[in-house]
Amino acid sequence: xxxxxxxxxxxxxxxxxxxxxxxxxxxxxxxxxxxxxxxxxxxxxxxxxxxxxxxxxxxxxxxxxxxxxxxxxxxxxxxxxxxxxxxxxxxxxxxxxxxxxxxxxxxxxxxxxxxxxxxxxxxxxxxxxxxxxxxxxxxxxxxxxxxxxxxxxxxxxxxxxxxxxxxxxxxxxxxxxxxxxxxxxxxxxxxxxxxxxxxxxxxxxxxxxxxxxxxxxxxxxxxxxxxxxxxxxxxxxxxxxxxxxxxxxxxxxxxxxxxxxxxxxxxxxxxxxxxxxxxxxxxxxxxxxxxxxxxxxxxxxxxxxxxxxxxxxxxxxxxxxxxxxxxxxxxxxxxxxxxxxxxxxxxxxxxxxxxxxxxxxxxxxxxxxxxxxxxxxxxxxxxxxxxxxxxxxxxxxxxxxxxxxxxxxxxxxxxxxxxxxxxxxxxxxxxxxxxxxxxxxxxxxxxxxxxxxxxxxxxxxxxxxxxxxxxxxxxxxxxxxxxxxxxxxxxxxxxxxxxxxxxxxxxxxxxxxxxxxxxxxxxxxxxxxxxxxxxxxxxxxxxxxxxxxxxxxxxxxxxxxxxxxxxxxxxxxxxxxxxxxxxxxxxxxxxxxxxxxxxxxxxxxxxxxxxx
Numbered sequence: 001x002x003x004x005x006x007x008x009x010x011x012x013x014x015x016x017x018x019x020x021x022x023x024x025x026x027x028x029x030x031x032x033x034x035x036x037x038x039x040x041x042x043x044x045x046x047x048x049x050x051x052x053x054x055x056x057x058x059x060x061x062x063x064x065x066x067x068x069x070x071x072x073x074x075x076x077x078x079x080x081x082x083x084x085x086x087x088x089x090x091x092x093x094x095x096x097x098x099x100x101x102x103x104x105x106x107x108x109x110x111x112x113x114x115x116x117x118x119x120x121x122x123x124x125x126x127x128x129x130x131x132x133x134x135x136x137x138x139x140x141x142x143x144x145x146x147x148x149x150x151x152x153x154x155x156x157x158x159x160x161x162x163x164x165x166x167x168x169x170x171x172x173x174x175x176x177x178x179x180x181x182x183x184x185x186x187x188x189x190x191x192x193x194x195x196x197x198x199x200x201x202x203x204x205x206x207x208x209x210x211x212x213x214x215x216x217x218x219x220x221x222x223x224x225x226x227x228x229x230x231x232x233x234x235x236x237x238x239x240x241x242x243x244x245x246x247x248x249x250x251x252x253x254x255x256x257x258x259x260x261x262x263x264x265x266x267x268x269x270x271x272x273x274x275x276x277x278x279x280x281x282x283x284x285x286x287x288x289x290x291x292x293x294x295x296x297x298x299x300x301x302x303x304x305x306x307x308x309x310x311x312x313x314x315x316x317x318x319x320x321x322x323x324x325x326x327x328x329x330x331x332x333x334x335x336x337x338x339x340x341x342x343x344x345x346x347x348x349x350x351x352x353x354x355x356x357x358x359x360x361x362x363x364x365x366x367x368x369x370x371x372x373x374x375x376x377x378x379x380x381x382x383x384x385x386x387x388x389x390x391x392x393x394x395x396x397x398x399x400x401x402x403x404x405x406x407x408x409x410x411x412x413x414x415x416x417x418x419x420x421x422x423x424x425x426x427x428x429x430x431x432x433x434x435x436x437x438x439x440x441x442x443x444x445x446x447x448x449x450x451x452x453x454x455x456x457x458x459x460x461x462x463x464x465x466x467x468x469x470x471x472x473x474x475x476x477x478x479x480x481x482x483x484x485x486x487x488x489x490x491x492x493x494x495x496x497x498x499x500x501x502x503x504x505x506x507x508x509x510x511x512x513x514x515x516x517x518x519x520x521x522x523x524x525x526x527x528x529x530x531x532x533x534x535x536x537x538x539x540x541x542x543x544x545x546x547x548x549x550x551x552x553x554x555x556x557x558x559x560x561x562x563x564x565x566x567x568x569x570x571x572x573x574x575x576x577x578x579x580x581x582x583x584x585x586x587x588x589x590x591x592x593x594x595x596x597x598x599x600x601x602x603x604x605x606x607x608x609x610x611x612x
Contacts, residue, residue, distance in 0.1 A: 047080075050080065051077065051080060051081060054073055054076060054077040054080070055077065057069075057073050058070050058073040058074050058077060058089075061073060062093070067093055067096060067097045070093045071090065071093050071094070071097075074086065074089060074090040074093060075090065078090055084110070084112060084115055084116075087106070087110045087112055088107075088112060088115075088116075088118065088119055088122070090106065091103045091106045091107050091112070091119075091122060092122065094106060095122060095125070095126060095129075100126040100129040100130050101126070101130065103122070103126050104123055104126035104127065104130075107119055107122065107123050107126075108123075113139065116195070116198075117195045117198035117199055117202065118194075118195075118198050120139060120140070120198075120202065121198050121201050121202050121205065123139050124136040124139040124140045124202065124205050125205060127139060128205060128208055128209065128212075131212075133209040133212050133213060136205065136209050137206065137209050140202050140205060140206050140209070141206075142206070144203050144206070144221075144222065144225040144229075145199070148196065148199050148200075148225075148229050149225060149228055149229065193264070196229060196230060197230050197232075197233075199229060199230075200225075200226045200227075200229040200230030200233045200236070201226070201230075201233060201235075203222050203223075203225045203226035203229060203233075203236065204222070204223065204226040204233055204235050204236040204239070206222040207219040207220070207221075207222030207223040207226065207236060207239065208239075210222060211239075211243075211412070216245065216442075216443070216445060217445075219239075219245070220240065220245040220246070220445075222236075223236040223237070223239050223240045223245070224236075224240065224254065227240075227254075227258060228257075228258065228259075231258050231259055231260055231262060231263065231278065232263065232278070237282060237285070238285070240254075241285045241286070243412060243414070243443075243444060243446075244414065244444040244445070244446040244447035245444075245445060245446045246446040247287075247446045247447075247448070247476075247477040247478065248286070248287035248289050248290040248446075248477070248478050248480070249290065250446065251286045251287055251290075251446070252286060252290060252291060255279070255282055255283065255286065258279075258282075260275040260276070260278055260279045261275050262275075263275040263278055277302075277306065280298040280301055280302055281298075281302070283295060283298040284298055284299060284302070284313070284314060284317040285317070287478070288317075288320050288321040288323075288324045289324060289478050289480045289481055289515075290478075290480055292321060292514075292515050292516070295317070295321065296321075299314055299317065299318060302314060312338050312342065312345060312347075312348070315334050315335075315337070315338055316334075316335075316338070316347060316348055316351070318334055319331040319334040319335050319348075319351055319355075320351060322334070323351060323354065323355065324515065324517075325515055325516050325517040325518060326517050326518045326521035326522075327517070327518050328355050328358040328359055329359065331351065331355050332352070332355035332356065332359060335348050335351055335352035335355060336352070339352060344375075344376065346379060346381045349381040349384070349385065350381065350384065350415040353365070353368075353384060353385055353388045353415075354388075354415075356368075356388070356392075357388050357391065357392050360392060362389065362392050362393055365385065365388060365389040365392055366389055368385055369382070369385040369386040369388075369389045372385050372386075373386060378409075379409075380406040380407075380409040380410040380413045380416060381406070382406075383402045383403075383405045383406040383409070383416075384402075384403070384406045384413070384415055384416050384419065386402040387399045387400075387401075387402035387403040387405075387406065387416070387419050388419065390402065391419065391422070391423065391426075396423050396426055396427055397423075399419070399423050400420060400423035400424075403416050403417075403419040403420035403423065404416075404420055406419075407420055411443075412443060414440065414443070414444050414447075417436065417439060417440040417443065417444075418437075418440055418449065418450070418453070420436050421433050421436030421437045421439075421440060421450075421453065422453075424436055425453070425456075425457060430457050430460060430461050433453075433457050434454060434457050434458070437450045437453045437454045437457065438450070438454065441454065446477065447477070447478075448474040448475070448477035448478035448481060448484060449474075451470050451471070451473045451474035451477065452470075452471065452474040452481070452483065452484050452487065454470040455467045455468075455469075455470035455471035455474060455487055455491075456487055458470060459487065459490065459491060459494075462494075464491055464494055464495055467487075467491050468488075468491050468495075471484065471487055471488045471491060472488075475488065480511055480514075480515065481511075482508040482509070482511050482512040482515075482517065482522055482525065483508075485504050485505075485507055485508035485511060485525075486504075486505065486508045486522075486524070486525045486528065488504050489501045489502075489504035489505040489508065489525070489528060489529075489532070490528065492504060493528065493531070493532055493535075498532050498535055498536050499536075501528075501532045502529065502532045502533065502536070505525055505526075505528050505529035505532060506529065508522065508525050509522060509525055509526060509529070512525075519552060520552055520553065520554075523549050523552055523554045526545050526548060526549050527545070527546070527549050527554075527556075527558075527559055527562070529545050530542045530543075530544075530545030530546045530549065530559075530562060531562060533545060534562060534565065534566055537569075539566050539569050539570050540570075542562075542566050543563065543566045543567070543570070546559055546562055546563040546566065547563070550563070555582075555586050556586065557583040557584075557586045557587035557590045557592075557593055558583075558592075560579050560580065560582045560583035560586065560593065561579075561580065561583050561590070561592050561593050561596060563576075563579045564576040564577075564579040564580040564583065564593075564596050564597075564600065565596065567579060568596075568599075568600060568603065573600055573603050573604035574604055576596075576600045576604075577597065577600045577601060577604060580593050580596050580597040580600055581597070584597065
């Protein structure tokens with residue numbers, strides 16, 4: 001007897017035979033459907049192969065900088081795919097060729113500007129390259145979206161956490177059923193991170209627009225927002241540093257406020273090291289007037305652990321520190337070593353030229369400026385070099401002309417503005433010098449140097465109140481410059497605030513020692529301290545300071561005269577005569593030394609009971 005299962009199978013076979021008999025075309029239709037599907041899959045595969053072929057060809061042309069070929073192939077690929085990503089890529093090629101109007105028109109034609117932050121960034125960048133700053137701001141918006149400042153780093157840390165868990169095999173109960181969902185979530189987070197980076201880049205472009213419109217406060221805020229949103233937006237950080245938009249204190253406070261922990265690497269274990277590496281790199285870009293020990297530690301770590309001891313950027317930072325310490329020969333040795341191998345590294349030129357000027361190396365300046373004028377006439381640094389050469393050989397009018405040319409080529413070129421103002425100061429044209437220094441102070445709000453030079457000009461004009469105001473403003477920006485402290489002490493000295501003058505002169509010498517500055521650079525400050533002691537009738541302290549100045553090699557008639565006065569007050573007439581003879585040996589026609597010597601001889605003769 002047949003069981004139930006056998007009967008059911010027999011019924012199914014009979015039914016299928018009947019259906020086949022009734023519908024003989026069914027199997028043929030199924031066969032045709034399979035053939036169509038195979039044909040479509042084959043055609044799709046060929047299309048994908050063609051797309052890959054064109055993309056590889058396009059990229060090969062880009063790698064060879066054959067932009068015409070890249071445009072030609074990219075246009076055909078776009079016609080084949082009609083993909084917004086391929087359209088954006090083609091717009092980027094137009095931008096790379098310098099055809100900014102065509103790139104912008106292409107973006108507008110394909111309605112890509114609102115497609116993504118990347119397209120909006122490229123459109124705004126095209127406007128900036130064409131000096132259409134209002135159009136760029138209209139594309140970018142004139143304010144930073146508030147939500148970005150709070151959520152950007154949180155999103156990146158979340159991605160870092162989820163990526164790290166996936167790589168380290170961290171799974172919770174039931175997570176195997178959510179693997180695909182987790183991968184989609186991580187991919188979404190990566191897209192969000194990419195968009196955040198472009199939003200930060202748009203903040204940077206917004207700052208460029210405001211700077212071109214001379215709205216430096218708004219430019220500074222945009223640059224700071226860009227780095228807050230994406231700590232890897234170095235372009236914005238570099239604008240803050242090289243244009244001196246922050247004071248030294250603000251620079252260090254800003255660095256400490258940045259979220260370096262948001263730096264993401266493929267390996268979670270190395271993310272913390274990458275964050276510390278980025279922070280040390282940024283530290284080397286800060287002002288050298290504050291925290292020189294932290295700067296030195298960062299440079300040492302980068303040199304030893306990451307083999308950056310010969311990196312030009314680190315060498316430039318070292319040379320800047322040596323320059324602030326008045327160690328001009330050591331700074332020049334570093335800049336020369338870099339320029340010997342990379343002679344057109346223009347970031348080194350302003351510092352290199354300043355060192356050559358301080359050391360009066362006119363022949364080197366002459367050769368360098370001629371070579372730059374022949375090869376790079378479109379660079380502002382070229383005409384800065386020519387101006388420095390003429391300034392060094394005391395041809396002030398010619399120097400002014402070339403400093404002015406450099407500043408017109410780049411209105412934000414700080415060294416050219418300072419050099420331009422110096423030419424008026426050297427000729428005694430104080431009003432014009434004050435105007436030029438004032439322009440530099442407006443352009444470079446974070447550096448104390450224009451305010452310092454303004455104070456020095458008013459001091460020469462005996463406008464002690466204005467001099468004190470400008471020097472106080474400079475002190476608010478940078479309290480660790482010995483030159484600034486010396487000038488403040490001079491103002492106090494002329495105002496007869498001798499206790500304040502002594503305090504400031506001593507602090508200047510202490511700061512110079514703390515930053516490792518060359519002691520011989522501050523002999524004038526030590527002499528000023530001696531004069532302040534002398535006027536306070538602190539004869540022993542005054543004599544000690546004058547002796548230290550002379551011991552360190554400064555043979556100055558004024559110092560010998562001051563020492564002679566102190567010795568006369570101490571009743572050491574013969575020693576005073578010797579000191580005053582030294583003064584006359586340095587400057588035989590010095591009237592002060594001649595008069596004091598006559599008085600010293602009279603007092604010494606009277607003390608000996610001689611009749612003159």
